[in-house]
Amino acid sequence: MVLRIAVLVSGRGSNLESILKAVERGQVKGATVSVVVSNRPGARAIEVARKHGVRAVAIDDKETTPEDHASKVAQTLAAHGVSPGEGLVLLAGYMKILPRSFVEKYSGRIMNIHPSLLPSFPGKDAQRQALEHGVKVSGCTVHFVTPEVDAGPIIIQRSVQVREDDDEAALSSRILRQEHRIYPEAVRLFAEGRLRVQGRRVLVRR
Ligand code: GRF
Numbered sequence: 428m429v430l431r432i433a434v435l436v437s438g439r440g441s442n443l444e445s446i447l448k449a450v451e452r453g454q455v456k457g458a459t460v461s462v463v464v465s466n467r468p469g470a471r472a473i474e475v476a477r478k479h480g481v482r483a484v485a486i487d488d489k490e491t492t493p494e495d496h497a498s499k500v501a502q503t504l505a506a507h508g509v510s511p512g513e514g515l516v517l518l519a520g521y522m523k524i525l526p527r528s529f530v531e532k533y534s535g536r537i538m539n540i541h542p543s544l545l546p547s548f549p550g551k552d553a554q555r556q557a558l559e560h561g562v563k564v565s566g567c568t569v570h571f572v573t574p575e576v577d578a579g580p581i582i583i584q585r586s587v588q589v590r591e592d593d594d595e596a597a598l599s600s601r602i603l604r605q606e607h608r609i610y611p612e613a614v615r616l617f618a619e620g621r622l623r624v625q626g627r628r629v630l631v632r633r
Contacts, residue, residue: 430458430618433509435500435521436465440472441603442519442540442610447479449611458515458618462507464500466523482507488523497529511536515617518572519610527574535624537572538617540610542602544568544584549577554599563589565598567606569613571624580629582622583609 432450434443443463449455463476468485476483484503488496509516511532518525518539530537543553545568548560557565566586573579585605589598616622621632 431461431508431514433504434517436472437522440475445607455615582613
């Protein structure tokens, strides 16, 4: 059975594109991106989806409650065959916090990518937080989503060196290159049925 994937986005869509390319190249077998959902109608990620022939739906979150918005998103996923027990939901630069009810519904089947080595620097502006803290190493994390923000079981992390002359843009772009590697890799492992969550740990079958 094909794994149906939904990608939730808000902005640029470079992680979305890395996943679409990996699926197109056959790096992620037995999976298809069925729909992209943006909470921002003008997001560049919508164009990225369409360029790759994937249905993109904008569900504007202005003037709705988080619960109403999330239930519209859930309806859209269901309409595209991304069901809670069988599909996979990927947050890729999705700037909204999903309500507990949504996260619990898709439990174990929602991932997020975050531009730091969690649990350091959760939340917004992770790269700036890392620079301000003066860390020598930062990186990125793909994790399963739980109701607490940026706190779920970790699937893959990749580190990058922080240089003395780094500004936020330079560090962000070095981290982003690694994001584009580890997110498709995490999706591949999931699609191959090789991830098992045991408490806080994600075990990867070799
Ligand atoms: C990435 O840095 C991701 O880690 C963070 O938001 C950014 C999204 O970038 N959650 P893009 O939209 O995938 O280009």
